[in-house]
Amino acid sequence: MNSDSLALIFVAVYLFCLPIIGWLVKSKNNEIREYYLAGGSVGFLGLFFTLYATTYSGNTMLGFAGRAYRDGPVSLFAVLGMAAVIPVFMLFARELNELAKKKKFITIADFLRFRYQKAILVYTVNLLLIITLASYVLTNLKAAGLLLEVISDGQIPMVYGIFGLATVMAFYESMGGMRAVIWTDMLQGIMLLVGGLLVFFIVLFNLRDADVINDRISLYTTGWEALDNYQLTKGISLIFMFGIAIAIYPHALQRIFAAKDWFTLRKSFKWMCVMPLVTTLPIMLTAMAAVLILGDIQYLEGSESDRVIPILLQFLSQEFVFLKFILALFMAAALAAIMSTVDSALLSLGSMFTQDIVRPIYPKISDSRLANVGRLMTWILMFTMAALAVSLSNTIWSLIVLKLEIMLQVAPSIILGVMLKELKWQAVLSGVVVGVVSTLYLKFSPQISFNLMGIHAGIWGLLINLSSIFFIQLIFSRKIK
Numbered sequence: 490m491n492s493d494s495l496a497l498i499f500v501a502v503y504l505f506c507l508p509i510i511g512w513l514v515k516s517k518n519n520e521i522r523e524y525y526l527a528g529g530s531v532g533f534l535g536l537f538f539t540l541y542a543t544t545y546s547g548n549t550m551l552g553f554a555g556r557a558y559r560d561g562p563v564s565l566f567a568v569l570g571m572a573a574v575i576p577v578f579m580l581f582a583r584e585l586n587e588l589a590k591k592k593k594f595i596t597i598a599d600f601l602r603f604r605y606q607k608a609i610l611v612y613t614v615n616l617l618l619i620i621t622l623a624s625y626v627l628t629n630l631k632a633a634g635l636l637l638e639v640i641s642d643g644q645i646p647m648v649y650g651i652f653g654l655a656t657v658m659a660f661y662e663s664m665g666g667m668r669a670v671i672w673t674d675m676l677q678g679i680m681l682l683v684g685g686l687l688v689f690f691i692v693l694f695n696l697r698d699a700d701v702i703n704d705r706i707s708l709y710t711t712g713w714e715a716l717d718n719y720q721l722t723k724g725i726s727l728i729f730m731f732g733i734a735i736a737i738y739p740h741a742l743q744r745i746f747a748a749k750d751w752f753t754l755r756k757s758f759k760w761m762c763v764m765p766l767v768t769t770l771p772i773m774l775t776a777m778a779a780v781l782i783l784g785d786i787q788y789l790e791g792s793e794s795d796r797v798i799p800i801l802l803q804f805l806s807q808e809f810v811f812l813k814f815i816l817a818l819f820m821a822a823a824l825a826a827i828m829s830t831v832d833s834a835l836l837s838l839g840s841m842f843t844q845d846i847v848r849p850i851y852p853k854i855s856d857s858r859l860a861n862v863g864r865l866m867t868w869i870l871m872f873t874m875a876a877l878a879v880s881l882s883n884t885i886w887s888l889i890v891l892k893l894e895i896m897l898q899v900a901p902s903i904i905l906g907v908m909l910k911e912l913k914w915q916a917v918l919s920g921v922v923v924g925v926v927s928t929l930y931l932k933f934s935p936q937i938s939f940n941l942m943g944i945h946a947g948i949w950g951l952l953i954n955l956s957s958i959f960f961i962q963l964i965f966s967r968k969i970k
Contacts, residue, residue: 495817497641503825504657511661511669520856524666524863525595525840526747535671536748537757542674542829543740544571544761545681545768550823551632552889553769554776555795565773566724570731571765575758577736581907582745586754588907589746596837597742597903598845604906605914613921614902615845617895618739619838623874624892625738626834630655630878632795633827639799640820648879654824655875658832663864667747670832677829680822682767688798689771691805692778722943730945734896737903740837772798798823835874839866894932894947898924898954905958916961924954 522528531539557564585600594600597618601611630651637650645653661669735741748754779801789797802820843863848854854862902917928950931941941949 495814499817499821500637500640500824503821504654507657507661507673507828508664510672511664514665514668514672521844521859521863522593522595522856524860525836525844526743527667527671529590529593529747530749531667531671531744531747531753532749533753533756535675536744536753537760538678539671539674539829539833540741540744540757540761541764541768542678542681542826543744543833544574544735544830545764545826549769549772550798550827551635551795552628554772554798555789557773557776558779558789558794558797561777563720563724565770566727567731568765568769568773569724570728571735571769572762573728573732574735575762577732577904578745578758581904582754582758583751584907585742586745586748586751590750594746595743596840596844597737597739598841601902601906605902605917607914607918610902610914610918610921611845613918614899615841617899617921617925619841621892621895621899622739622834622838622841623877624888626831626838626874627878628888628892629827629831629834630874633824633831634878635796636799636820636824636827639796639803640824642803651875651878652872654828654831655871658828658835659868659871662832662836663867666860666863667836670829670836673825673832674829677822677825681826684822685768685771688802689775692775692782692801719943723945726944726948730890730893730897730947733900733904733951734893734947737896737900738834739841740833742903743837743840775801835867835870838870839863842866842870890945890947891932894928894945894950895925897947897951898928900951901954901958911962911966912958913962913965915965916958919961920954920958923957924950927953 520528527535553564553567556567588594588600588603592599592603594603598611598615601614602608605611631647633654634647634651637645637654638647641650661673665672745754748757776797779797782801783804789800799820840863843859843866847862848859898921901920905912906917928946931949932946
C-alpha cells in the first residue's frame with residue numbers, strides 16, 4: 490500500500506469520527522453563550538490546545554512554508570512574529586477576560602458596544618473583522634483543498650475536496666458548537682505537533698551533512714548574505730504586524746472570553762510561548778530544505794509553492810518505504826489541523842452574524858431560537874466560503890499579509906480600548922478609517938508601494954492610525970476641560 494492510500498485511509502477515518510464527536514459533546518443547554526463559548530468555562534488543557542490548533546494550521550503548513558521555499562532564511566522572521574503574539578496578549582487579556590465574565594460578552598462587538606457606546610464605531614470595526622475573518626477562512630479552505638488534492642494524487646480535485654470538507658465541518662460544528670471545536674482541536678493539535686517534528690527530523694536525516702545544508706541555503710538570492718537594511722527592516726515590520734494583528738483575531742479573542750479564569754489563560758499563554766519554536770520553525774526549515782532535496786526535479790513557482798510540504802512528503806515516501814506510515818499520518822494530521830482553524834473562524838463569523846446582526850434586528854428573540862439561527866448560519870457561511878475559496882488565485886502568503894495589515898487598523902480599538910479608560914470613540918473611529926484608507930493606498934498605489942523602505946503598508950497605516958487617535962483625543966480632551 491502506498492503513502493497516498495494510507496493517507497486517504499487516515500483522512501477517511503478521521504472525517505468519520507468528527508461528526509460523532511460533534512454529536513457526543515452536544516450540550517442540552519441551548520443558550521447562545523453555551524453554543525459559542527462553551528459556557529465560558531474552558532479549562533487549561535482544552536484552552537491551550539484550541540489556541541494552538543487554531544493558530545497553527547493551513548497558514549503555517551502551506552502559506553508560511555511556501556514563503557520560506559520562495560524567499561529562504563529571511564522568511565524566518567515569521568517565527569519571531571508568531572512568538573510576539575503572546576506579549577501582546579498579556580497587555581490586555583486579563584482585563585478583557587474578567588470584563589467578559591462580568592458582562593457576558595459573546596463577540597468582540599459586545600465589548601465595543603459596552604466600551605464606546607457608539608453604533609457607527611461598532612459597525613465599522615465589525616465589518617472589518619468580518620471581512621478579514623472571511624479572508625482567513627478562505628486561505629485555510631484553499632489550503633485544505635490543495636492538501637487533499639495532493640494526498641489523493643489528484644484523484645480528489647481541489648473543488649470537491651473543499652466542498653466535502655466544508656460539509657463535514659458544518660455538520661459537527663452545528664451539532665456541538667464551541668465544545669465540538671475544542672474537542673477536535675485537542676486531537677488535531679497533538680497530531681500537528683508530533684507530525685511536524687517527525688517530518689523535520691526525517692528531512693534533517695535525509696540531508697545529514699550540516700555544512701552542505703549551509704552551503705546550499707546560501708544560494709537563496711534573499712538568504713543571509715542578502716539580509717541588508719531593507720530586508721532587516723521588513724523582517725522587524727513583519728514581527729510587529731504578526732504580534733499585534735494575530736492577537737486580535739476574533740476567534741482568538743473569543744477564547745479569552747471562553748477561558749475559565751485568568752490563571753487558566755495565563756498558563757495557556759506560557760505554553761504557547763514555545764510553540765513557534767516547535768511548529769513554525771521546523772515547518773519553515775523543512776520548506777527551505779525542499780529546495781535541496783527536490784533540486785532540479787521540480788521547481789514550484791507562485792501559488793504552486795504553497796504545495797511544497799505535501800509534495801516533499803510524497804517524494805520522501807517514495808525513497809524511504811518504511812516512512813510511508815509516518816508521512817501518511819502527518820499529511821492527515823495537517824489536513825485536520827487546517828480544519829481546526831476553519832471551524833474556529835466559522836464559529837466566530839457565525840456568532841457575529843447572529844449576535845451582532847440578527848439579535849439587534851429581533852431584540853426579543855430567545856437564546857434557543859438564536860442558537861438555531863447560528864446553526865443554520867454555519868451551513869450558509871461554510872458553503873459560501875467554500876465557493877469563494879475555489880476561485881482564489883493568489884498565494885496564501887499574500888492573502889495572509891493583506892488580512893493582517895487590515896487587522897492592524899482594528900487593534901487600537903480593542904487593545905487601547907481595554908487599557909485606556911478615557912479613550913474617546915471619535916478618536917478611535919478616525920484612527921480606524923484613516924488607517925485602513927492609508928494602508929490600502931500605500932499597498933496598491935504603483936507610485937508608492939515599492940518605496941516603503943521595507944516597512945509593510947499596514948505598519949505605516951497603524952502609525953497614521955495612532956497619530957490620528959492622539960490628535961483627536963487631544964482635541965476632545967481640551968474641549969471637556
